[in-house]
Amino acid sequence: MALPLLQVALDxxxxxxxxxxxxLLAPELDVIEAGTLLCLATGAESIKAxxxxxxxxxxxxxxxxxxxxxxxxxxxxxNGADWVTVMCNAANATKAKxxxxxxxxxxxxxxxxxGNWTFEEAEEWxxxxxxxxxxxxxxDALNAGGSWGEENMKVVKRLAEMGFEVSVTxxxxxxxxxxxxxIPVKCFIAGRNLRNPADPAAEARAxxxxxxxxxxx
Amino acid sequence: MALPLLQVALDxxxxxxxxxxxxLLAPELDVIEAGTLLCLATGAESIKAxxxxxxxxxxxxxxxxxxxxxxxxxxxxxNGADWVTVMCNAANATKAKxxxxxxxxxxxxxxxxxGNWTFEEAEEWxxxxxxxxxxxxxxDALNAGGSWGEENMKVVKRLAEMGFEVSVTxxxxxxxxxxxxxIPVKCFIAGRNLRNPADPAAEARAxxxxxxxxxxx
Numbered sequence: 001m002a003l004p005l006l007q008v009a010l011d012x013x014x015x016x017x018x019x020x021x022x023x024l025l026a027p028e029l030d031v032i033e034a035g036t037l038l039c040l041a042t043g044a045e046s047i048k049a050x051x052x053x054x055x056x057x058x059x060x061x062x063x064x065x066x067x068x069x070x071x072x073x074x075x076x077x078x079n080g081a082d083w084v085t086v087m088c089n090a091a092n093a094t095k096a097k098x099x100x101x102x103x104x105x106x107x108x109x110x111x112x113x114x115g116n117w118t119f120e121e122a123e124e125w126x127x128x129x130x131x132x133x134x135x136x137x138x139x140d141a142l143n144a145g146g147s148w149g150e151e152n153m154k155v156v157k158r159l160a161e162m163g164f165e166v167s168v169t170x171x172x173x174x175x176x177x178x179x180x181x182x183i184p185v186k187c188f189i190a191g192r193n194l195r196n197p198a199d200p201a202a203e204a205r206a207x208x209x210x211x212x213x214x215x216x217x
Numbered sequence: 218m219a220l221p222l223l224q225v226a227l228d229x230x231x232x233x234x235x236x237x238x239x240x241l242l243a244p245e246l247d248v249i250e251a252g253t254l255l256c257l258a259t260g261a262e263s264i265k266a267x268x269x270x271x272x273x274x275x276x277x278x279x280x281x282x283x284x285x286x287x288x289x290x291x292x293x294x295x296n297g298a299d300w301v302t303v304m305c306n307a308a309n310a311t312k313a314k315x316x317x318x319x320x321x322x323x324x325x326x327x328x329x330x331x332g333n334w335t336f337e338e339a340e341e342w343x344x345x346x347x348x349x350x351x352x353x354x355x356x357d358a359l360n361a362g363g364s365w366g367e368e369n370m371k372v373v374k375r376l377a378e379m380g381f382e383v384s385v386t387x388x389x390x391x392x393x394x395x396x397x398x399x400i401p402v403k404c405f406i407a408g409r410n411l412r413n414p415a416d417p418a419a420e421a422r423a424x425x426x427x428x429x430x431x432x433x434x
Binding site: 011013036037039040041042043044045063064066067068071072075087088089090091093114115116117136143 | 228230253254256257258259260261262280281283284285288289292304305306307308310331332333334353360
């Protein structure tokens, strides 16, 4: 089973705040995400800046596309994104256009799971050519008392068994990672829990070590 | 029945492109929307520029929030948005935080209807304090052959009867407006069909006249 990757989500309101994190974290992890907050606050220039600064990392544009799939995927990939997010409840026509636009530029779309969706719908996404999904616990739902448990793991596992590369996000801490043991997680995504420790680089190294511990046995 | 308002959606990739439309359209219509495309391409500065230029129009930030409701609503309203969109499939905790943040700054949230949702869920939104919904036909779905019909009207009507202020959008043309006759539409929202005619101001005046014709009988 391949080692899960580690991704930092930059949900900052300014590019300089984001760069304060990436300056320390970029060498320690695999994927750098221009978060929805950062994109909406600062625009596509942030995607381009991250691409320019970090040629060795994968760059994600977390646009959470729900419409105008072709235009937005094209914009993100033109500015250097490798992966771009589309919401599960976007029309399949939107997803298809996004896939087409992204692939034309060497990029890949990721379906973000949110609210109501079904495994039957997920089968449709595969037919459209979508290879990646992101299993997401809402920040606000977690704040309201939710947490990671057996039910979540079942869903992640089933999606992986369907053939999707599954990334997971939402309130992840280093202690939560081992709950996913035995599941081929594509990527663990964390924001403040990687950015906010006093020594973010050491924190990222600890997460990578934890991943290696549970995925190389 | 109050006259429906008219709203232009600015789905441009640059602020200057958007301003080329608003320079002509702003005096002719009621609401100016910083579209998702514009926000993702240029960031919050576009919302602020529109607020500064057009103190007499309502300004909408079409952020399509699905998470971090408080932070994003606060960002939009701090930059001058009157109304901000949140997706129907966002967690109710996200919606609640967005409502709280927007209202603190004199703003209002709008729930954008997309994909799967139920009227039971809509009742919950009312309890959270959401007053506005946007009934949306996806651009990509319309391109794939969809259109406005009796089924859509029934849904819009029922939402209005539930007490929501209902705006409608998605491939609207001047000829479609009369289909909504008898329904208290809050706002008709159009993008390219208002921006792209040779004389956008004349087009907006024609839409306003059509609205007056069918809502003042």
